[in-house]
Amino acid sequence: MKEVLRFDNVSMRYHSKQGETVALEDVNFSVAEGEFVAIIGPSGCGKTTMLSLAAGLLTPTQGRVISDGSSFGYMLQKDELFPWRTIEKNIFLPLEIKRTNTPEHRARALALAEKYGLKQFLKNYPASLSGGMRQRAALIRTLAVDPDVLLLDEPFSALDYQTRLSVCDDVYKIIRGEKKTALLITHDISEAISVADKIFVLSKRPAKVVAEHALAFPENEPLKRRENQEFSRWFEILWKELNA
Amino acid sequence: MKNTREFSPQHLAYLRGVKKKSILVNVARFSILFFFLALWELSAQLAWINPFITSSPSRIAKAIADLYKNGTLFHHVGTTLWETLAGFAIAVAVGYSVALALWWSEALRRVLEPYLVVLNALPKIALGPLIIIWCGTGSEAIVFMTVLIGLIVAIMNMLGGFMATDENKLLLLKSMGASKLQILTKLVIPSSLPNFISMLKINVGMAWIGSIMGEYIVSKAGIGYLIVYGGQVFKLDLVMSAVFILCVLAAIMYALVALLERLVIKNR
Numbered sequence: 046m047k048e049v050l051r052f053d054n055v056s057m058r059y060h061s062k063q064g065e066t067v068a069l070e071d072v073n074f075s076v077a078e079g080e081f082v083a084i085i086g087p088s089g090c091g092k093t094t095m096l097s098l099a100a101g102l103l104t105p106t107q108g109r110v111i112s113d114g115s116s117f118g119y120m121l122q123k124d125e126l127f128p129w130r131t132i133e134k135n136i137f138l139p140l141e142i143k144r145t146n147t148p149e150h151r152a153r154a155l156a157l158a159e160k161y162g163l164k165q166f167l168k169n170y171p172a173s174l175s176g177g178m179r180q181r182a183a184l185i186r187t188l189a190v191d192p193d194v195l196l197l198d199e200p201f202s203a204l205d206y207q208t209r210l211s212v213c214d215d216v217y218k219i220i221r222g223e224k225k226t227a228l229l230i231t232h233d234i235s236e237a238i239s240v241a242d243k244i245f246v247l248s249k250r251p252a253k254v255v256a257e258h259a260l261a262f263p264e265n266e267p268l269k270r271r272e273n274q275e276f277s278r279w280f281e282i283l284w285k286e287l288n289a
Numbered sequence: 290m291k292n293t294r295e296f297s298p299q300h301l302a303y304l305r306g307v308k309k310k311s312i313l314v315n316v317a318r319f320s321i322l323f324f325f326l327a328l329w330e331l332s333a334q335l336a337w338i339n340p341f342i343t344s345s346p347s348r349i350a351k352a353i354a355d356l357y358k359n360g361t362l363f364h365h366v367g368t369t370l371w372e373t374l375a376g377f378a379i380a381v382a383v384g385y386s387v388a389l390a391l392w393w394s395e396a397l398r399r400v401l402e403p404y405l406v407v408l409n410a411l412p413k414i415a416l417g418p419l420i421i422i423w424c425g426t427g428s429e430a431i432v433f434m435t436v437l438i439g440l441i442v443a444i445m446n447m448l449g450g451f452m453a454t455d456e457n458k459l460l461l462l463k464s465m466g467a468s469k470l471q472i473l474t475k476l477v478i479p480s481s482l483p484n485f486i487s488m489l490k491i492n493v494g495m496a497w498i499g500s501i502m503g504e505y506i507v508s509k510a511g512i513g514y515l516i517v518y519g520g521q522v523f524k525l526d527l528v529m530s531a532v533f534i535l536c537v538l539a540a541i542m543y544a545l546v547a548l549l550e551r552l553v554i555k556n557r
Contacts, residue, residue, distance in 0.1 A: 097460075100464050102460075102463055102464060117464070118464075119460075119461060119464035119465075121457055121460065121461060122457075123457060125455070125457050125458050125461045127458070127475075127476070127479070127480075129479050129480070129482070138465070138475065139465045141471075141475065142462065142465040142466060142467045142471055142475070143465065143466060190465075196464075
């Protein structure tokens, strides 16, 4: 399979007047096309730094981030829909930014919105939508420019538990349905197990990759995976590795 | 749920209660004004107070009518209104632009910060004599004073709004590859709209302070001129009338800004 993203001995240091912080140290991993990869690590271990590096918003202090011309779509903890724009206009936002706001691209984005049940909300403002629907709109906004890789920064953590399970299922199905590669970063072990093909475990700061697992489940929908016996076995393994 | 037939009796009772309360508030508001004016008039008529010093509603009405009859009412009101609006518009436009420049350049912001703080603390009326020498004794001097008073406040308010832009939304736009200009037009300006409205509200007040204070220092006409002149010749009816007109004008201008706010911010 073709690699779409690779971290080669990546280190990242931040400088401030108080001193310097080593956020990442010698991080190595790769994501192949079509894979759903999860990276888990303790809180504050530099997860967001990794996504910013992957998206090219930061340059590593050492090592290389190779993305081979892939385009990235970023999804954040909160939906970050602009409250002064309708759902439709929010979905068109990345088209405007990339100056590809053509009728064909708009039609493509609208078709996605319709396919995933947002048609009736297109003219509404975000404030009138539920948390789950808003996060779905945020995903459609990310998909509007047809990125090769989706970067998910704990995209469900701002939702309550019930909504989180169903939105996670929802987002998983949409990403699989659109055959996208995804890189999820989270501190939630069960979330990672419920969606990922491959999991990388990070240590505390400075973050290093301490373990790598390939997951295989008979059924792949997140809610089905959660019911499987393998789920708790994986949970135990990962929990130990995270707290080592 | 626009159809009242769908509401339960309890809900209808609740709605009636809400309506009743708002009527009561309005009645209370007008009664206070009415009783105050009535007491003032009565006290003056019955000579409990000296109307030569305190004036009275009827004397104020007469003074305004006199101004109207000798044809100077609209000249004075128009002069002050023009000065206020011109000063307001210039302060808002220049203030907004300077704030944009300061948002754009961190270096500029850091260099100019102490100047802004000092200029904000400086009582602008201290510059009165200079303004007369620079701008002469016409309306220009008063407009200049109005701009000076509103400008720094406008800059600081707007800059605060621009700088308070949500970090995550900035990150989102950057991840889409947005340029600085796109970040400005798609995010910073629209998200600071509530700050813009509150800046307008503050500057309405500042503009009136500026124009009246300007007229105190140097003027040949205007509401501030009437107040100073009335005080000097001990025509307190004239002073009170001018203050009354000022109250009405300031209220109208504030109501216009509030209306603008309702039109602009209805979706948030």
